[in-house]
Amino acid sequence: MTVTEDRTISVQGPADDMFVCSGLGAGYGSIEVVRRFDLTAAGGSVVAILGPNGAGKTTLLNTLAGLLPALHGSVSVAGQTVKNGRPADASDAGIVLVPDDRALFTALTVEDNLLAARGRHGTTVDSAFDRFPALATRRKLTAGNLSGGEQQMLAVARALMQEPRVLLLDEMTMGLAPIIVEELMPTVRRVAEDTGAVVVLVEQHVHLALEVADRALVLVHGEVVLDRTAAELAADPTLLESAYLGGSVA
Template identity: 65%
Template sequence: MTATQAQEALLTCAGLDAGYGKGHPVVRGFDLVLRPGEVTALLGPNGAGKSTLLLTLAGLLPSLGGTMNLGDVPVRSGRARAMARQGLVLVPDDRSLFTQLTVRDNLTLAGRRGGSTVDQVLDYFPALGKRLKVAAGVLSGGEQQMLALGRALIQDPRVLLVDELSMGLAPVIVEELLPVVRRIADGTGAAVVLVEQHVRLALAVSDHAVVLVHGETVLGGPAEPLMADPVLLERAYLGEV
């Protein structure tokens, strides 16, 4: 990586180990460079370590080794609030909504003084505009995912981490939501890491892709040629690359 590329990077990971117990990393030696406005698809079979990695990037788990930089500033791992204040925002796979509060209240509570407004979020999710007074718990699954993304977006993320956007959703809803992730990256300049099981749909909105298998990076590169080579992707998932 050149000095110019390093200056452009929003988040850089080098040799990152992630897991739940010292000496027993689930993800080993992970390298990643995230630049403004780019979407990186983090792919791999169940149990590959993708969610563990996102929790570590978000500071909810301390790293077990390696380094992370936000811009050119080293990041101290395991400090979720500090990392959120610096612009690392996670959309977890359980969405973590306040189900008894309204859509508007969920968005307002997540907002920052002087930051994005509810109306700006609704530009990306107009369907929520008619549901502002409805409790989050009675929304459809697709609407809840929109709200979860909206809660992240209103925090003005520099790096947006999205874990399993499609969890529990019909494929047709996923087809509608994934292009919005692309729009968010393009419109805000945030770098996005997208963990997703719908491989082709994820690759279609991504600039880059990384495939994890058993905690190891087995394949990575621009998304378009990977999407054009399903045999290579299948071999990667099977650990044959």
């Protein structure tokens, strides 16, 4: 396996909206799952993190969100270093995670789920319904009675209520029907453009992820083995195939 020398993602944009990870190591106790992860991304950009199961993608997102302490390295938002292993500090810095299990309050209504996540600047529930009109007709329905696609819309809408500067999406399309996946994925692009947030997307639907991302990297066995623009990878699928299978991508 050939690891690319430069593991840094750079997407041009406003300097004060930059999200930077430097030399990040993530894992559990003394077990390092993700090694030497570097990332620089600007506001309004979408970065896709791809890779086979067990590559360390979820561990990486949980570490960025402060749910796991980094073993080494640093994370900063708009030039401010985020305290290691402190979810509240990550949240205060504007890092918001939508986990793969969605983590909704299933006994609460759609509206109450949104209100519970309202940000400091008083983001309105109506703004969430404007982005996801399908939820407006379900506002008094409990989250547990929504379809899978509607639950995922609610999870993303709730995250946006927190006014993220960095939005982490872990397997947003997991378990959803293909037609729902195709409807949801363009939302990722619109969220980045409309809010100016950095969106970091972990996704198994590779071709759909590349359609909405600016740049993508492939994580294999905890290391970045491929780092390209999304357009480059979409145009040359053999690069992805080689990376996933552990071949040379030099």
